[in-house]
Amino acid sequence: MVLKDKKTKITFHSGMMTIGGTVIEVAYEDAHIFFDFGTEFKPELNLKNESLEELLEYRLVPHLEGMYDQNFGYVYPNESTGTYNHTAVFVSHCHLDHTRMLNYLDQSIPLYALKETKVLVESLNAKNDFLLPNAHLKDTYTRDIIGCENHEVIQVGDIKVELSRVDHDAYGACGLLIQTPDLKIAYTGDLRLHGFDVEDSLNFCEQARDTDVLIIEGVSISFPEDPSRNLNRINSEQDLLNxxxxxxxxxxxxxxTFNCYPGNVKRIAEIVKSSPREVVLEASFAYILKECLDMNCKYYIHDFKSDKLDPKLEVNYQDLIADEGRYLWQAVSNFENLKGGGIYIHSDATPLGEFDPAYLPFIELLKSHNVEFVRIACSGHAFPEDLNKIVNLIQPKLLVPIHSLRPDLLENEHGERLLPERGQVI
Structure with a gap:
């Protein structure tokens, strides 16, 4: 195996044989880094308070020594893994399954992400209802995130980490290029080859070429027994826009009306630029486009205000409710106010799908008000054929598929493959 006789250790704490909750540790002597810091998503558990103790009990997060906020009084139940003088956490993108635990991270540990991810996480958590809340944060709802430039390199002891932008349905997504003194590791985060920024993913593949270890997401190969997923597949963001x-x-x-996931900045921006009708966004979405792309958009006030938005671009909500032809506008709540006979376009917004208990009642609400529900979605994850293309572009010595229900379906003709178990150390 590639790691034979190496000092570098990789620990797969969580995110194996499941979609979400990836926490992986790379250690070299007195330094170690972690990526990402989210939770597994299991709404069917209906947890009472999602405390750290409860999340640990249901294995939605892993036991980690010295990583959780000391105010929780957490005690690591296992034998100590050693003393580290250098520690850092890296987040690949803003989606909850990669970020939800950020406020439970010890405040003294530096947390890095691309600057756009920092903007998105802080914006999404502006009302303290996106990340898990930490009552010990006094001045802000979100713990400090260090925003990095694309290709910026962070030194953590003898470990170097480069954040390299990739294409995903969350703007600001990146992969990590990790170099220890004896090993080169690439982590894809979540990526694809069919969005508006395909070149970013291809550039990451070029940088990662011939890596020793490639840790890759495999969401799209999780459902091989369901051919319906490929029926009427939208093959690109441009196809979705059309x-x-x-x-x-x-x-x-x-x-x-329409709605999208707020992190899908490029999709929203392209709708604004391309629509024959005037597009009006909910104010928090307009703020995100302003912060990420310096783009000024028409907006209406729901429950978010910012002095960074031009007051001349505000549209009255009642004008939108009465409209039947001038605007294409974003509906985020109060769907019972929409006009009967109208159309609502659901484009990867919440509720996300049948697995969410809120999804079917949402559709029934629209139906009861005679609003046509149209779902137009495009995957944020590489299609199965593109996962193979990514592996073939990088040609890793060791392939480690994670973030998938069927990682065994991804092969590596260029070297070995490892299907790690939760908690495994190599």
Whole structure:
């Protein structure tokens, strides 16, 4: 195996045989880093308070020595793994399964992400309802995140980490290029080859070429027994945009609303730029586009205000409710106010799908108000054929597929493959 006779250790704390909750540690002598810091998503558990103790009990987060905020009184139940003088955590992107635990991280440990991810996490958590809350944070709802430039290199003891942008449905997503004195490791985070920033993913693959260890997400290979997932598959973000614009073009006299995931900045920006109708965003989304892309958009006030938004661009909510042809506007709540006979476009917004208990009641609400529900979604994850392409571009000596229900379906014709178990150290 590639790691034979190496000092570098990789520990797979969580995120194996599941989608989400990835926590992996890379250690070299007195330094170690972690990526990411989210939780597994299991809404069916209906947990009471999602305290650290409860999350640990249900194995939604792993036991980690010296990583959790000391105010929780957490005691590591296992034998000590050693003393480290250098520690850091890196976050690949803003999605909850990679970030939800950030406020439970010890405040003294530096946390790094691309600057756009920092903006998105802080914006999404502006009302203290995105990340798990930490009552010990007094001045802000989100613990400190160090925003990095694309390709910035962070030194943690003898470990070097480069943050390299990739294409995903969360803007600011990155992979990590990790170099220890005796090993080169690449972690993809979540990525794809069919968005508006494909070149970022391809550039990451070029940088990672011939890496010793490639740790790669495998979400799209999780459902091989379900051919319906490939029926009417939207193959690119451009294809998705075209379908939305077609609905707008062919329904000139109907109220048309939409919603997207707020982290999908590029999709929202392209809708704004391409729509034949004037696009009006909810104010928090307009703020995100301003912060990430310096883009000024029309907006309406729901429950978010910012002095960074131009007051001349504000549109009255009642004008939107009454509209049947001028605007394509974003509905984020109060769906019972939408006009009967109108169309609502659900484009990877919450609730995300049938696995969410809120999804079917949401559809029924729209139906009861005679609003047509149209779902137009595009995966944020590489299609199975593109996962193979990524592996072949990088040609790793050791392939480690994670973040998947069926990691065994991803092969490595260029070297070995490891399917790690939770807690395994190599």
């Amino acid at each position: 379908r939305i614009l077609d609905i707008v073009d062919t329904n000139p006299d109907k109220q048309i």
